[in-house]
Amino acid sequence: MPWLPPNVSAHGGEIDGIFYVILWITVIIFLLVEGGLLWFIFRYRHKEGRKAEHTHGNWKVEVVWTAIPFIIVVVLGAMSWGPWSAARNPARAPSDAVELAVHASQFEWQVTYPGPDGELDTGDDFEQRNQLHIPVDRPIRIHLSSEDVIHSFFLPHFRVKQDVVPGMEGQSLWFEATEPGEYVLACAELCGTGHTRMMGSVTVYPAGEFEAWQARNAASN
């Protein structure tokens, strides 16, 4: 059975956790409801001489099966708050992050890297098309902007997704990779004929190697 792609981000585990909590709750509810239906279908199917019980309801049980779901959903909502604000609250953006800029356009991702000085918008910045290179175990902060239409910056293995809205200032997202390797960057928002091929590669470097790569490319510019 195909399932969640392996999570290689620091925050992803918590999100998957909530996913599984909801999964188990809903599976149980699913079994109760469908099971109940099947049981009634079998148990109360028409037979000669069966007469249905004439009842208009029972408010006590109704209150019960109103209250229980209410409690469940309130809990689910509360659980989601933590990871949500961790991922989205601008106040909680990491200060010591490796800062990159990604500019989306039909149909490519233009990634701008700081040179050795680690600062964006300086002379030694360099660009790479459809290639996101990042170090492992260090917070990454990506500043997003769009040229034309709405795109969506989607890293399935990192549980990251953020629409990139043209004209919206200061859009950014942050995460931390936990596993070196090759991953994928996809566009999750319909953005035109080429939406399907608006993809890039993500390379997560083991400790130290990112800086080397950075230096090499900065030089070659």
Next chain:
Amino acid sequence: MDATAEAEMQAQEGNQPNYMLVWAGLAVLTLLEVGVAFVGFSETVTVIILVGLAIWKALLVALYYMHLRFEPPRLVVMVIAPLPLAAILVLAALTDF
């Protein structure tokens, strides 16, 4: 025309509002608005006063010219029902702009 509606009519005959008075009120409020807009209070004060006056005028029209004051309560309830929705849309979205 059925009995109750007939009765409604009578009711209106009774306290038929003074339309001219309402008209004068609307005219004065309009002048007031233009005044407020240009005496140059602070931004917020102006907005608050102007919106207040506009609502006042709107109420005059709805209550007297559209006879809401003389309609059965159920109709009145029905009429104000969508206003909260309008408010939700604008206010919620405002926090985003």
Next chain:
Amino acid sequence: MDRMTVPAGMDQAEVGIGVPNMKLGMWVFLLSEVMFFTALIGSYILLRSARPEAFAEPGEVLNVPLTAFNTFVLICSSVSMVKAFAAIEHGDQQGLKRWLLVTVGLGAFFLGVQGYEYFELASHGFVPVAEAYHAAGEPLYGATFYTLTGFHGAHVTLGVLAMIWITIRAFRGRYTQGSHAGVETMGLYWHFVDLVWIILFTIVYLI
């Protein structure tokens, strides 16, 4: 007379809310109008709070005195409309006709003034489309202004046309003290359009 049939001794109120179909229908329709203008006015408010710099100060571009006068015209047309209704309520045919004519006239006059206003503004480069725009503020200002006032104008136009039809019927003596649902329904629509303008005038011209 609505089509509901009621056995003797039971009145409409048992099931309805004591408002005849025509009138109730118009009210229901007006509720949808409220939401329609909410979409337009809401968009204006949101865009303006998002990009204040795109909008000019009141009076900077728009001719407020002229429009204030026009607002007064519309208010007058409202009172003449309600006078027409009051007249037929008392079975006064003459009054009905007179006041309806006045209302039609005022409505048409309002449109005339708005047309003149548009013409003036456009000639100063205040237009809805982005390229041709060269007035204070930014194209967004022109686009929102013409859309809001334009759709109100369209409502007034429809109102005037309907009102002419009602007036014709009035001259044919179709309305009596007992039955004049047409006049009342027309009035509701007309006052609503006036009400919308009261809001628009404040938000678009004064704030």
Next chain:
Amino acid sequence: MATTVEHTPGQAHAEHHEPSFWRKYIFSTDHKIIGIQFLFMSLLFLLLGGLLALVIRWQLGWPSDPSMPMPGGSALPESMVNSGIILPEFYNSAVTMHGTIMIFFAIMPLLVGVFANYLIPLQIGAPDMAFPRLNMASFWTAFPAGLIMVAGFFVAGGHSAAGWTQYPPLSANPEYTGVYMGQTLWLVSMIILGFSSLMGAVNYITTVINMRAPGMTWFRMPLSVWALFITAILILLAVPVLTGALILLLFDSSLGTSFFLPEAGGEPLLWQHLFWFFGHPEVYILILPAMGFVSEIIASGSRKPIFGYPAMVLAIIAIAFLGWGVWGHHMFQSGMAFTLGAGFMATTMVIAVPSAIKTFNWMATMWRGDLHFHVPMMHAVAFVGMFVIGGLSGVFVASTAVDIFLHDTYFVVAHIHYVLFGGSLFAIFGAIIYWYPKMFGRLMSPTLGKIHFWLTLLFFNLTFFPMHFLGVNGMMRRIYDPTQYEFLQPLQGWNTFITISAILLVIAQLIFAFNFIWSLFRGEPAGPNPWRANSLEWTAPSPPPHGNFDATPVVYRGPYEYSSPLSDEDYLPQSVPPVDEAPGGPPAPDDPETGDGESSEPASRQEG
């Protein structure tokens, strides 16, 4: 009481002279004919939407595979399908139009255009709608809207390709999609359709408020009427917001304004707020009537009063009301303020509760019932089972955190189809089969009906359940070729499997089409009350004459008095006078005479 008959113009009319063919069937003001006109129109659109789904599935099953050319593709112009290969431009249009047509031209008119028209007057005991001519206008506005929408396929540049949600800037600037005329036609058609819905809504609301038969108090109305009434209110207040937004978008795309275009100062997110403020109420417009029909069918199929009628009514109202405060759950990842997102999560979670009440009350209605599994009942029970799956998947995406991963993946596509097909469409099939005898005087073949039901239930699940897996794997929506992504390649087997199931699903629908048409002529004639049900429409002949009832029915009780101790039959129609009232004992329930209140005091006198 004689006065009553006089007062029913429709009646007099029907007896005196036969109207011409055109007046009777084409430009009819009879709510029943108009309902049936909507029925034929929207079924054709349902078929079209289904075929477009096959285009989508063919591409996803064998992405751009020369060895698998699209059947009939050669019939289509090069600009759509080139030597059997579906082009990405056409794929995007197909997805857009599949969604648009299914939601606005198939399901919405089926639920509201057909059944609000047909059922409301019959079930509240009125001779017709409050505004019959407005009602006719409503259909004859929807029809041209449909033609315009279809015309979009034939214009240069193809049809709109911005998704049924039409997010600008993509939809607002033709350069981004290469679609010019098609986009304009899409917008114009949708604006016109909005007027049609509006006329309908005004009519339904006025009719329900003002034209209920004597004794038909609010809490004696069938749940179908309640659902349609509340739905009409949602339409009345939601559609104008969409119309407003569409107009702004039309100006942007063709007049050069910039409401949603950032380069000239517009706000793309403004569209999303307006669209979804309409959009979420819209999805409840697409489920509430279905819930109403299912309540009718389950009660009569279980021969048992609906469990907790007041709670069911309140749940409908609660869903409708809360539905206005959740639209942001479609925008969690849109760049909207994150606090706002959290707020919308809270409201969205809560909205699961009223649906819970309905689900459990339906089950409780079946509990200790005497279940007759006629074909409508099968669909109604399947509705409950399938809707729950769709609802529960909704709870996953309602969690802002989880939605970060699931948003715009096939998990959402699965959700859509479980609620819209498993929910709305199953209920529609059930409702069509349930009220078909009333509409056409004949029953649809139960044998074909059962075959269609089981095949549909099977292939529906085989088609859409695996989509949950695709989504959980991160497969994006609206992509033309998933195999371009390495991490999605292992899933291609599932995609092919889904496509094959989908093809079989569509074929299974042809059985329904055949049954529907065949039964028009060959179906077994049905009496006035084939399901032995209680609500008023079953006291009128099948099909009811112009004017519906011989005399205005008088209502003595709620619509769900099944297996009542007061009757020796297992049902007790709303208009049968209580025993003590009627001289000469209770008439047999399906005695057509029970239609009129002649033999009785007005209902206002007693409480039931």
